[in-house]
Amino acid sequence: MNALSLRPAIVTDLPSIYRGELAYIQQWEPTHEAGWRSQVEHNLALWVDNFELLTVAVLDGQFVGYSLWSPEDSFAELYTINVSEAYRRKGIGRALLDAYGVAALGSGCTHLSLSVRPDNPARLMYECAGFVAVGTDAHGYLRYERANGLGT
Ligand SMILES: CC(C)(COP(=O)(O)OP(=O)(O)OC[C@H]1O[C@@H](n2cnc3c(N)ncnc32)[C@H](O)[C@@H]1OP(=O)(O)O)[C@@H](O)C(=O)NCCC(=O)NCCS
Numbered sequence: 112m113n114a115l116s117l118r119p120a121i122v123t124d125l126p127s128i129y130r131g132e133l134a135y136i137q138q139w140e141p142t143h144e145a146g147w148r149s150q151v152e153h154n155l156a157l158w159v160d161n162f163e164l165l166t167v168a169v170l171d172g173q174f175v176g177y178s179l180w181s182p183e184d185s186f187a188e189l190y191t192i193n194v195s196e197a198y199r200r201k202g203i204g205r206a207l208l209d210a211y212g213v214a215a216l217g218s219g220c221t222h223l224s225l226s227v228r229p230d231n232p233a234r235l236m237y238e239c240a241g242f243v244a245v246g247t248d249a250h251g252y253l254r255y256e257r258a259n260g261l262g263t
Pocket of ligand 1: 135191192193194195198199200201202203204205206226227228231232233235236237239
């Protein structure tokens with residue numbers, strides 16, 4: 112793969128992040144699109160409030176993905192991870208996931224955590240990275256966790 116770099120988000124990334132989040136909703140939660148759009152100010156506030164924890168992947172100078180996490184007590188919750196469709200299966204998602212793990216555990220969190228739809232193949236990426244399914248949340252999403260020191 113050509114030169115991949117990860118960097119903190121800058122404000123001009125927000126439209127690309129918005130488009131990535133909308134594409135996810137349209138692919139995986141199409142019945143929730145109207146609700147998601149009506150909550151867009153809430154989502155924008157989430158991204159802005161955690162702006163320093165928003166990481167962008169750049170390949171050959173082009174925006175190709177992003178991730179966002181936030182500390183919740185001793186857990187670091189991965190809110191979103193997304194790679195532009197044309198750039199998937201090139202290791203970019205795993206690079207973002209690994210960077211989140213290093214940053215979150217380095218900041219003092221003891222566990223990484225996230226939710227994923229049971230039918231989303233992103234599960235495989237999490238499992239390959241040492242995350243373990245610990246249950247199902249109220250919306251039917253699988254909960255995954257990884258303790259500090261257990262990454263691969
Ligand atoms: C999930 C996502 C971020 C993965 O990004 P990616 O750059 O394609 O991931 P990688 O190339 O690093 O894949 C790492 C491993 O995860 C697994 N994996 C990822 N996507 C997969 C897929 N669609 N099918 C099967 N396995 C997959 C594979 O084991 C892969 O390794 P391999 O390619 O060597 O077999 C990307 O598919 C995406 O943006 N999806 C839409 C948003 C989304 O669903 N986010 C997760 C919400 S919980």
